[in-house]
Amino acid sequence: xxxxxxxxxxxxxxxxxxxxxxxxxxxxxxxxxxxxxxxxxxxxxxxxxxxxxxxxxxxxxxxxxxxxxxxxxxxxxxxxxxxxxxxxxxxxx
Amino acid sequence: xxxxxxxxxxxxxxxxxxxxxxxxxxxxxxxxxxxxxxxxxxxxxxxxxxxxxxxxxxxxxxxxxxxxxxxxxxxxxxxxxxxxxxxxxxxxxxxxxxxxxxxxxxxxxxxxxxxxxxxxxxxxxxxxxxxxxxxxxxxxxxxxxxxxxxxxxxxxxxxxxxxxxxxxxxxxxxxxxxxxxxxxxxxxxxxxxxxxxxxxxxxxxxxxxxxxxxxxxxxxxxxxxxxxxxxxxxxxxxxxxxxxxxxxxxxxxx
Numbered sequence: 343x344x345x346x347x348x349x350x351x352x353x354x355x356x357x358x359x360x361x362x363x364x365x366x367x368x369x370x371x372x373x374x375x376x377x378x379x380x381x382x383x384x385x386x387x388x389x390x391x392x393x394x395x396x397x398x399x400x401x402x403x404x405x406x407x408x409x410x411x412x413x414x415x416x417x418x419x420x421x422x423x424x425x426x427x428x429x430x431x432x433x434x435x
Numbered sequence: 436x437x438x439x440x441x442x443x444x445x446x447x448x449x450x451x452x453x454x455x456x457x458x459x460x461x462x463x464x465x466x467x468x469x470x471x472x473x474x475x476x477x478x479x480x481x482x483x484x485x486x487x488x489x490x491x492x493x494x495x496x497x498x499x500x501x502x503x504x505x506x507x508x509x510x511x512x513x514x515x516x517x518x519x520x521x522x523x524x525x526x527x528x529x530x531x532x533x534x535x536x537x538x539x540x541x542x543x544x545x546x547x548x549x550x551x552x553x554x555x556x557x558x559x560x561x562x563x564x565x566x567x568x569x570x571x572x573x574x575x576x577x578x579x580x581x582x583x584x585x586x587x588x589x590x591x592x593x594x595x596x597x598x599x600x601x602x603x604x605x606x607x608x609x610x611x612x613x614x615x616x617x618x619x620x621x622x623x624x625x626x627x628x629x630x631x632x633x634x635x636x637x638x639x640x641x642x643x644x645x646x647x648x649x650x651x652x653x654x655x656x657x658x659x660x661x662x663x664x665x666x667x668x669x670x671x672x673x674x675x676x677x678x679x680x681x682x683x684x685x686x687x688x689x
Contacts, residue, residue, distance in 0.1 A: 346469070367471050368469060368470075368471055369471065370582065371582070373578055374578065374582070377475065377574075377575050377578065378471035378472075378474075378475060380571075381471070381474045381475040381478050382471060382474050385474075385478060
């Protein structure tokens with residue numbers, strides 16, 4: 343059990359367009375990960391499709407880089423559509 | 436034996452096997468080797484108990500002596516139970532738990548598949564619903580048998596031991612008696628020859644992939660579960676399973 347690999351689980355719900363991360367499972371291989379994911383995360387009809395991805399194949403951003411990566415976008419209000427005034431004739435968008 | 440008598444008997448067999456195996460698996464609640472396996476085992480167990488309920492309800496209607504599904508499950512003693520001997524065998528290690536599940540699942544899958552075309556519509560309906568669950572159970576247990584059989588030296592040894600220990604209870608799955616034959620002739624139950632052929636075919640295929648050796652086809656087999664002659668294990672299972680209903684009969688609030 344201690345040697346089992348960790349897999350991240352993504353589930354697409356019935357009406358969802360994309361797979362969403364729902365959690366993780368331990369498993370000795372991908373097939374077992376899929377079965378475990380099915381039993382853990384879709385037992386109340388949460389999904390119609392499952393992806394399992396070995397956690398150690400994911401490249402993640404480092405938490406100590408948070409300021410460098412994400413703070414600069416906080417004062418760039420012009421990147422939001424709501425920053426721009428709509429001409430009256432456009433009406434509702 | 437009339438067809439009506441055979442059907443009652445046959446329904447109790449289906450129900451009891453589901454119920455006893457479900458109860459066996461539930462013993463692992465809180466004790467499974469990993470959280471993921473625990474959830475999976477309990478899912479399978481509850482699928483089986485749910486299926487048992489459907490068979491008991493139909494049986495209760497036909498028996499029609501005032502007993503409902505609960506009474507059939509919780510107020511009958513071991514000699515009235517009709518489950519396959521395989522289902523009452525102890526969990527032991529995970530190889531035995533999964534080996535028992537695999538042998539059962541193959542039988543269950545082909546039986547239910549055939550029952551979806553039963554001449555009895557109610558049977559066909561219950562089977563159709565159960566087959567989806569059983570198909571998944573079979574996939575899961577065959578993967579485990581292959582994983583353990585074709586795994587490490589120790590897992591292979593244990594899985595082979597499990598096959599050897601359990602083999603003596605598999606003959607009962609595919610050896611028909613009068614009830615099975617009456618059901619087959621009426622188009623209610625599966626054709627016994629076909630069932631045996633299918634069971635052997637899939638078991639051999641999976642065991643070969645798992646680098647495991649099946650037992651001999653002419654090995655001596657324990658039978659009797661279908662007639663109420665059980666191994667010593669069933670009494671203990673029922674003692675635990677039926678305690679509450681026996682101690683507080685007809686209680687409506689727990």
